[in-house]
Amino acid sequence: MNKIKTLCGFCATVLISTSPLTQANELQQAVIGEHRTASYQARDEYRNPQQTLRFFDVKPDMTVVEISPGGGWYTEILAPYLKDNGKLIAAHFDPNSDVEYYQRSHKNFMQKVEANQDVYGKVEVSVFQPPQKLDFAPAGSADRVLTFRNVHNWYMRGAGEENLNKVFASFYKALKPGGVLGVVEHRLPGDRPAEDMEQSGYMHEAVVIKAAEHAGFKLAASSDINANSRDSADHPKGVWTLPPSLRLGEENRDHYLAIGESDRMTLKFVKPAQE
Structure with a gap:
């Protein structure tokens, strides 16, 4: 443990925090843990969870919100990492929605959480x-x-950029001043028409940045951690043509497996410390 001594006027406060090495080890243990679903772990080579969470500077004593966690791919990593000293809020679909898919997804997620209290017992589930x-x-x-691979859903199911702004x-509202918004999203090449975002599942990076900045965020950094130069982002069934969805079934399956998962932007935004 590292001790950081901070002097302020006549008072001295001692802050205790884990070292970067300890944090890295804790994150690695969460990633390689036996609790993780085997098919999820197989996606690590494309989703690079350790590098991504380090890029977003996620520490084990933080309050972290995972937006629209779906089946809990990242939840399997964040929950044990934050369990002892932090908090994970899983902002999931509305279980009372009229959409059957949302109901089913939320139900499956809750069953996952309730089935392993040792790992997920402290996860708070809210509605988004x-x-x-x-x-x-x-x-x-x-x-x-x-948020991981969700922005296209809000764009496609809502009123485009108007929905993204909301x-x-x-x-922005949920974050503390100085807090970080981390975004991973399927990337549409900048020279492709905006209409391609309506059905493909890919987004222009400039559109994502514009929505974040409209809310008040500042772009702090971008990374190619989750980039894939083999992905042309031009497939018959959009991003779902590629693994893990493979919507075309056996048609050109080996070709799409060789491409791997989609090319993705990884963006770190900051809510200004002083507004």
Whole structure:
């Protein structure tokens, strides 16, 4: 443990925090843990969870919100990493939605959480169902808000950029000043028409940045951690042509497996410390 001594006027405060090496080891243990689903672990080579979470500077004593966790791919890593000293809020679909898919996804996630209390016992589950339900955490309470491969859904199911503006504003509201929004999203080449975002599952990086900045965020850094130069982002069934979905079944299966998962942007935004 490292001790950091901070002097302020006549008082001295001693802050205890884990060292970067200890944090890295804890994150690695969460990634390689036996609790993880085998098919999920097989995706690590494309999703690079250790590098991605380090890029977003996620520490084990933080309050982290995972937006729309789906089946819990990242939840399997974040839950044990944050369990002892932090908090994970899983902002999932509305279980009372009229959409059967949302109901089923939420039910499956809750079954996963309830089946392994040793790992997921401290996960808090809230509702995030844009554009109606956006208050997934108390205002100014989160150190990190993370979203993985979700932005296209909000764009496609809502009113395009108008819906994105509402979503990113909710992220801004939930974060503490100085907090970080981490975004991983399928990337559409900049020279492709905007219409391609409507059905393909790929997004222009400039559109994602614009929505974040509209909410008040500042782009702190971008990374090619999750880039894939083999992906042309031009497939018959959009991003779902590629693994793990493989919507074409056996048709050109080896070709799409050789490409791997999609080319992705990885963006780190910061809510200014002083507004």
